[in-house]
Amino acid sequence: MRVLIVDDERPLAETIRRGLTDEGFVVEVAHNGQDALWAATEKRFDAIVLDIMLPRGNGYQVLTELRRREIWTPVLMLTAKDGDYDQTDAFDLGADDYLTKPFSFIVLVARLRALIRRGAPERPVVLACGDLTLDPVRRRVERAGQEISLTPREYGLLEFLMRHKGDVVTKGEILEGVWDPAFDGDPNVVEVYIRYLRRKIDAPFERRAIETVRGMGYRLSTTGG
Known part of the structure; x- marks a missing residue:
């Protein structure tokens, strides 16, 4: 090694x-x-x-x-x-x-x-989900060619969801992947930031990319909603 x-x-x-x-x-x-x-x-x-x-x-x-x-x-x-x-x-x-x-x-x-x-799985230069794209290098998010301004935490959450698109992720997995493995605050902070993201990447474009899977967590649609 x-x-x-x-x-x-x-x-x-x-x-x-x-x-x-x-x-x-x-x-x-x-x-x-x-x-x-x-x-x-x-x-x-x-x-x-x-x-x-x-x-x-x-x-x-x-x-x-x-x-x-x-x-x-x-x-x-x-x-x-x-x-x-x-x-x-x-x-x-x-x-x-x-x-x-x-x-x-x-x-x-x-x-x-x-x-x-x-291991080292290949990571696309630009992540894409339908007409929603995220460029990790330039830290740029676009939907339908329109740039979307996100806070660092919103950006981190969206990138996490996009790297797991199509998969159901729990609040715990999101907290560990986006916040900190030792995070001991209110886990409902995930719901708050999911709402923030929906207002920016879904509502203005009449999409529903971020799905709530009752009793389990959240899933980003592979088609972008």
């Missing part, structure tokens, strides 16, 4: 490298965005651990460019930033997981193994 560690804190990067090596991983390290982008483009990795605050290209920029180049290697963002919007931005840009510093090394290993087991 080959892993790329990208962190400009050299002692921390070396600690992670040694620990992962002891766990049987083959590890390469980069300390800035430019070197990380080159390594991830020129070599094959099973996962990338990517810090956000980097010199010569931050983690968001590296991630955006990787996905633009259609490099789908699973990426775990490792950072001291732990705000909701920081996490949402990371997922919006194509991150697969997010871990904040300080962190448990055991948890890091477990999450890396989980990412590697899932």
Whole structure:
């Protein structure tokens, strides 16, 4: 299992490298965005651990460019930033997981193994559902050729639904995928944001793309409603 560690804190990067090596991983390290982008483009990795605050290209920029180049290697963002919007931005840009510093090394290993087991399924450059489209790189949403302005949370929710179009997803799955696995607030916040989305992507276009499946959750119609 080959892993790329990208962190400009050299002692921390070396600690992670040694620990992962002891766990049987083959590890390469980069300390800035430019070197990380080159390594991830020129070599094959099973996962990338990517810090956000980097010199010569931050983690968001590296991630955006990787996905633009259609490099789908699973990426775990490792950072001291732990705000909701920081996490949402990371997922919006194509991150697969997010871990904040300080962190448990055991948890890091477990999450890396989980990412590697899932593999790197190809993600279309533009997600489409009928005449509804979402461009993860430009973070642009359109319906019938008309751009729709969404908040970061609305965008994250729509992207989650579009990546699972045709499938019924529960509130719990949405909270874990869009908010945070450790979210302990009111789960009805999902209903609130579903309503927000419907007002923006369905109502103005006389569509019903987001379906409520009673007693189970929500489903985005494969035809766009």
